[in-house]
Amino acid sequence: xxxxxxxNEEEMGKKAASILAAQILMKPNAVxxxxxxxxxxxxxQQLVKWHQQGDLDFSQVxxxxxxxxxxxAGDNPQSYRYFMNEHLFSHVNIxxxxxxxxxxxxxxxDKACQAYNQIIRDVGGIDLxxxxxxxxxxxxxxxxxxxFEKETHCVxxxxxxxxxxxxxFDSMEKVPKQAYTMGIKNIMDAKKILLIASGEAKAEALHxxxxxxxxxxxxxxxxxxxxxxxxxxxESALHWMG
Ligand code: GLP
Numbered sequence: 564x565x566x567x568x569x570x571n572e573e574e575m576g577k578k579a580a581s582i583l584a585a586q587i588l589m590k591p592n593a594v595x596x597x598x599x600x601x602x603x604x605x606x607x608q609q610l611v612k613w614h615q616q617g618d619l620d621f622s623q624v625x626x627x628x629x630x631x632x633x634x635x636a637g638d639n640p641q642s643y644r645y646f647m648n649e650h651l652f653s654h655v656n657i658x659x660x661x662x663x664x665x666x667x668x669x670x671x672x673d674k675a676c677q678a679y680n681q682i683i684r685d686v687g688g689i690d691l692x693x694x695x696x697x698x699x700x701x702x703x704x705x706x707x708x709x710x711f712e713k714e715t716h717c718v719x720x721x722x723x724x725x726x727x728x729x730x731x732f733d734s735m736e737k738v739p740k741q742a743y744t745m746g747i748k749n750i751m752d753a754k755k756i757l758l759i760a761s762g763e764a765k766a767e768a769l770h771x772x773x774x775x776x777x778x779x780x781x782x783x784x785x786x787x788x789x790x791x792x793x794x795x796x797x798e799s800a801l802h803w804m805g
Contacts, residue, residue, distance in 0.1 A: 564773070564787075566794045568801045572761040576605020578795045579693070579759045583610060584619055586691040586755070592623040596692030596750075597651070598703075599628065599643045602759050603693060604650055611654040621657035625686050629694070629703035630744035631665040633672070633717060641731055642667055661686075665715065665743035672717035675743050679715040683749055692753035696760050699723050700768040700781035704744035707780045713748035717741055747785055756789050760796040769796060770803050 569575050583606060586593050597603075613619040628643060637644035644664040652662050663682050669675035683689065694702050699721065705712060706721045720728075720740055729735045750756070760769050772783035773794065779785075786792050 564792045564794065566773070566796070566801070566804070568804060569795060569797050571797050573605060575602075575759055575761050575795050575797050577609055579603070579606035579757060580609035580613070582757050582793060582795070583691065583693065584613060587619060587621070587624060590690060591620065592625070593690040594625045594627065594686050594688065596689040596745075596753055597626050597628050597647065598693045598695050599630070599646045600695040602695040602761060606693075606759070607650040611651065614655040619655075621655040624657050625661040626652075626657065626663065627683055627686060627689060627745075628662075628664040629692075629750075630742050631667040632739040633667055633675075633741040633743055634739050635667045637664070637667070641737075667743065672743070676715040676717060679743065679745070680749070683715075683745070689749075689753035691755045691757060692750055694750070694756060694758045694783070694786075696758060696765055696768050696772065696783050697724055698727055698764050698768055700772055700783045702747075702750060702758075702783045702786075704742040705747055705750075705782040707782060709779060711747040711779045711782070711785060714746040715743060715749060716746055717743055747782065751785060751789055754791065756786060756792045758783070758786060758792060758794045758796075760794075760800040762797070763799045763802070765796070765800045766802055769794075769800050 631643045635642035665679045725738045732738045771781045777784045
C-alpha cells in the first residue's frame with residue numbers, strides 16, 4: 564500500500580487526478596471505477612482541465628460508478644448519475660453510453676443489482692477503482708454490518724450516512740433511505756484501488772481502515788487485503804500518522 568500524505572484538499576485532488584490520468588494514459592480504453600461525494604470533485608475538476616487543454620482523451624474510456632440512490636432518476640439533481648454528468652461526463656469526450664451507474668429507477672432491487680453485476684462483467688472488470696470513505700468507514704454504500712456483502716445489493720442507509728448526506732438535500736426527510744451499491748467483491752476485484760480522504764472527520768475511519776482489524780464493521784478495512792492500493796489523504800485526515 565502506498566500512502567501519499569498531502570497538505571490539503573486541493574493537493575489531494577491534484578494527486579488523485581494525476582493517478583487517474585496516468586491510468587488513462589497507460590491504457591486509453593481503461594475501465595474506470597468512479598465515485599461521488601465531495602471528496603472526488605477536485606480530482607474531476609483537474610481531469611476536465613487537462614481534457615480541455617488537449618492533454619487527456621476519454622474517447623475510449625468506460626466508467627462504472629459505485630452506487631446510486633434507489634428511487635432517484637438520472638435527471639434528479641441529487642442523483643449520482645446527475646452528479647457524474649455535472650462534474651465530469653458532460654465536460655469530457657467520454658462516450659456517455661459507456662458510462663454506467665446503477666439504475667436508481669429500477670424498483671425491482673434484484674433486477675437492478677443483477678443487471679449491474681452483469682455490466683461490470685461485460686466491461687471486463689475494473690482497472691482502477693476510485694473510492695471516498697464515509698465517516699463510519701463505508702465504501703460505496705457498503706455500510707458497517709455483520710458480513711461483507713459481495714456483489715451489487717440494495718442497502719438501507721444508516722442514520723449517520725443519511726445525516727452526513729443530508730447536506731446535499733433540502734431536509735433530512737428528502738434523503739433517500741436506500742441505495743444500490745457495488746459490493747465488496749466487486750470493489751476488491753478491481754486491479755487497482757485509489758482511496759482518497761480529506762479532513763478531520765475522516766481521520767478515525769481512515770486509521771481504522773488502514774491499520775485496524777479487518778472487519779465488516781469497518782467496510783474499508785477489507786482494502787488491507789488488496790494487493791494494489793494507493794491512498795491519497797490530507798494532513799487532517801492523516802494527523803495520526805505523525
Ligand atoms: C457517500 C458515497 C460514498 C462516499 C461517501 C463520502 O455516502 N456513497 O461513495 O465515499 O459518501 O462522501 P464525501 O466525499 O462527500 O465525504
